[in-house]
Amino acid sequence: MDKETAWRALEQLADTERTHHLKDLLQDPDRFEQFSFRQDELLLDLSRQRLTPATLKALLQLAEGCQLGSWIEALFSGESINNTEQRPALHTALRQPAHNSFMLDGQDINQDVHRELERMEHLVSQLHQQQWRGFSGEPIDTLVNIGVGGSDLGPMMVCHGLEEFQPAAARAIKIHFISSMDGSQLSSLLQHLDPARTLFLVASKSFTTADTLANAATARDWLRQASDIPDPLLLKRHFIGITARPEKAQEWGLSADNLLHFWDWVGGRYSLWSTIGFAIAVRIGMDGFKALLDGASRMDNHFRHAPGSSNLPVLLALAEIWNINFLDIHAHAILPYDGRLAHLPAYLEQLEMESNGKSVDRDGQRVQHRTCPVLWGEIGPNAQHAFYQLLHQGSEAVMCDFIVAANRYGDAGESLQSQHRLTLANCLAQARVLALGDSALDQAASSAWQHYHGNQPSTLILLDKLTPGALGALIALYEHKVFVQSVIWNINPFDQWGVELGKQMANTLLPHIGARPQQGFDTATEGLLNELNQLTTGSKPA
Numbered sequence: 126m127d128k129e130t131a132w133r134a135l136e137q138l139a140d141t142e143r144t145h146h147l148k149d150l151l152q153d154p155d156r157f158e159q160f161s162f163r164q165d166e167l168l169l170d171l172s173r174q175r176l177t178p179a180t181l182k183a184l185l186q187l188a189e190g191c192q193l194g195s196w197i198e199a200l201f202s203g204e205s206i207n208n209t210e211q212r213p214a215l216h217t218a219l220r221q222p223a224h225n226s227f228m229l230d231g232q233d234i235n236q237d238v239h240r241e242l243e244r245m246e247h248l249v250s251q252l253h254q255q256q257w258r259g260f261s262g263e264p265i266d267t268l269v270n271i272g273v274g275g276s277d278l279g280p281m282m283v284c285h286g287l288e289e290f291q292p293a294a295a296r297a298i299k300i301h302f303i304s305s306m307d308g309s310q311l312s313s314l315l316q317h318l319d320p321a322r323t324l325f326l327v328a329s330k331s332f333t334t335a336d337t338l339a340n341a342a343t344a345r346d347w348l349r350q351a352s353d354i355p356d357p358l359l360l361k362r363h364f365i366g367i368t369a370r371p372e373k374a375q376e377w378g379l380s381a382d383n384l385l386h387f388w389d390w391v392g393g394r395y396s397l398w399s400t401i402g403f404a405i406a407v408r409i410g411m412d413g414f415k416a417l418l419d420g421a422s423r424m425d426n427h428f429r430h431a432p433g434s435s436n437l438p439v440l441l442a443l444a445e446i447w448n449i450n451f452l453d454i455h456a457h458a459i460l461p462y463d464g465r466l467a468h469l470p471a472y473l474e475q476l477e478m479e480s481n482g483k484s485v486d487r488d489g490q491r492v493q494h495r496t497c498p499v500l501w502g503e504i505g506p507n508a509q510h511a512f513y514q515l516l517h518q519g520s521e522a523v524m525c526d527f528i529v530a531a532n533r534y535g536d537a538g539e540s541l542q543s544q545h546r547l548t549l550a551n552c553l554a555q556a557r558v559l560a561l562g563d564s565a566l567d568q569a570a571s572s573a574w575q576h577y578h579g580n581q582p583s584t585l586i587l588l589d590k591l592t593p594g595a596l597g598a599l600i601a602l603y604e605h606k607v608f609v610q611s612v613i614w615n616i617n618p619f620d621q622w623g624v625e626l627g628k629q630m631a632n633t634l635l636p637h638i639g640a641r642p643q644q645g646f647d648t649a650t651e652g653l654l655n656e657l658n659q660l661t662t663g664s665k666p667a
Contacts, residue, residue, distance in 0.1 A: 129190075130190065131189075132190075135183050135184065135187060136451065142175070142180060143175075143452055147560040147561060147582070148579060151172070151561065159172075160172040160176060162435055164423075164424065164427050165427075165594075166592070166595045167587070167588055169440065169441060169602075170587065171440060171584055173582060174524075174582045176447065187443070188612075188613065193433070193439070196608075197428065197429060203218075206619070209617055210619070214390065214392060215229070215390045216392065216399075218235065218238060220398050220601075221238070221422060222422070237388075241387070241400050242400070245403055245406060245411075248403070249403070249406045249411055252265060253292070253407075257324065257362075259321040259322050259323070259362055260351075260358070261352075263322050264322065265298075265324045266297055266322045267298070269301045269325050270300065270302045270404045271344065272326075272329065272401075274304075275475065277328075278394075279397030279402070279472060280302070280401065280404045280405050283402070283408075283600075284300055286468070286591065286596055287417075290413050295408060298408075300404055300407060301314055304340075306335070306336040311343055315343075315347050320351035320352065321351070325341065326364075326365045327367070327374070328366075329368055330368060330387070330393050331369070332366070332368045332370045332374045332377065335631070341364075341377070344364075345364075357380070364380075365379075365403070366383060367399075369387055371386060387400050395604065398418060398421060402414060402417075413593045414593070417594065419594055420592075420601070421601035424437075424605070428601075438606045441602065441606045442606040442609035443613075444584065446610060449498055450495055454498070454523065454524050455495060455499065456523045457477075459502030460508055460525055461502070462504070462529040462548050462549070462551065463504070463528070463530055463533075463591060464504055466591075467504050473603060474500045477497055478497055481497035481607055481610055481611055481616060482496065483616040483617070483618075486616050492614060492615070494614070496610075502526075518577065525584070526584045527556050527586070528586045528588075529552045529586075529588070530589070530595075532589060533591070556585055559581040562580065565577070634646075637654050639661045
């Protein structure tokens with residue numbers, strides 16, 4: 126069945142199935158068995174999605190009509206599927222075992238990847254063994270990761286999520302993340318750091334990112350004020366660079382010995398698996414980092430080889446395609462019921478909206494259907510006291526992802542174990558009420574404003590336990606889900622041209638900030654430039 130025929134069949138199904146309520150679908154005693162799927166330490170529960178067996182069959186036919194299998198193979202084999210930039214998207218190659226071989230343009234890139242991982246391991250070992258010394262000869266005890274986007278969100282999310290897995294040698298190293306362009310994070314942090322014991326990690330694929338280089342320059346000036354040793358030695362003792370453009374980093378002043386490399390076939394939002402994950406390796410050790418890679422690699426193998434009917438990324442993607450394109454649901458809440466995953470919603474916001482927030486297809490034509498929804502989220506128990514009112518009684522249809530670990534605090538006291546049971550109960554309760562509404566407690570609302578309609582679809586992802594391997598699998602699950610959706614929508618998920626024009630305009634406006642502006646902008650911009658000029662320089666508006 127071709128894509129157009131499959132799409133029309135789903136539209137016809139939606140005409141009848143959109144009236145189905147989850148409280149009726151969940152009466153089927155076999156529903157959980159039919160719509161839950163396991164892969165290693167991860168369970169995907171789609172039983173609260175507004176799916177029927179007929180819907181799922183039709184969605185799988187849509188995937189087949191879009192040649193999904195061929196696209197998956199193209200992704201893994203290194204074809205230039207990033208068509209607007211004419212390069213492959215090989216983040217999966219970053220997590221292959223060392224004994225594998227992967228040839229790209231005559232080069233075994235797997236050897237290149239593991240060579241860089243070995244160099245990273247050497248630097249991490251120096252920090253853990255207190256052999257990396259600052260300008261005073263004291264050992265480094267603080268790492269500041271300077272980056273933005275994928276060079277910040279991914280490493281920060283994983284470091285926070287897996288903090289309990291840090292080896293003893295890592296506990297002496299404090300890690301901070303800096304991304305804000307305005308300097309507010311860095312200026313506040315520097316007041317509490319010892320320059321003689323601080324190492325800055327400058328992570329930028331192009332080493333031209335204005336946000337990152339502005340923060341790096343401030344850090345360099347701070348070190349210069351604290352020490353009188355010459356720049357080359359100062360920077361060698363207090364800076365590491367991670368980039369795909371090492372020549373740019375050396376022009377900035379970094380030592381070639383302190384540069385780690387990754388490649389232009391790695392998108393920034395897919396880069397935590399590379400040397401961009403340096404902070405992760407410092408936090409949980411190289412063994413932990415390798416376990417993270419292994420979890421992702423196992424999900425890669427599952428995605429590449431499992432049939433669609435049991436393929437977790439495919440099924441998760443298709444359930445959301447049904448919601449977005451056929452049930453008109455265009456808001457998506459990410460709700461981890463685990464404080465360790467506090468940064469996961471922000472990470473997924475970038476992964477999904479930067480990848481699939483597109484309105485032009487691979488052929489340069491405007492798409493005729495919805496693509497990526499608006500994502501937002503928060504730790505579930507906190508969100509219950511913030512925006513769950515909208516989820517339960519608002520006028521917007523919203524799909525939700527609940528993410529929770531079954532086991533936690535096994536070696537801790539009863540109080541913490543009790544808190545975990547409370548968290549699990551709240552997670553299941555919220556998913557149940559969103560699906561069933563008032564009928565969750567078999568009682569009718571006493572008034573209109575106490576009524577819960579229900580029928581809000583949700584997915585529940587259950588981890589046996591939050592470990593490096595489980596988190597690696599979870600992240601890869603979402604990466605591949607995004608790719609599957611891009612295939613269905615015929616868009617390129619590996620470019621981000623939508624962020625470029627704003628950067629160019631900022632460079633155009635920068636000379637006019639704090640100076641008398643020239644004409645030539647729109648009236649709103651000219652008016653604000655005049656106001657800024659008056660407020661910052663005291664001169665009268667033009």
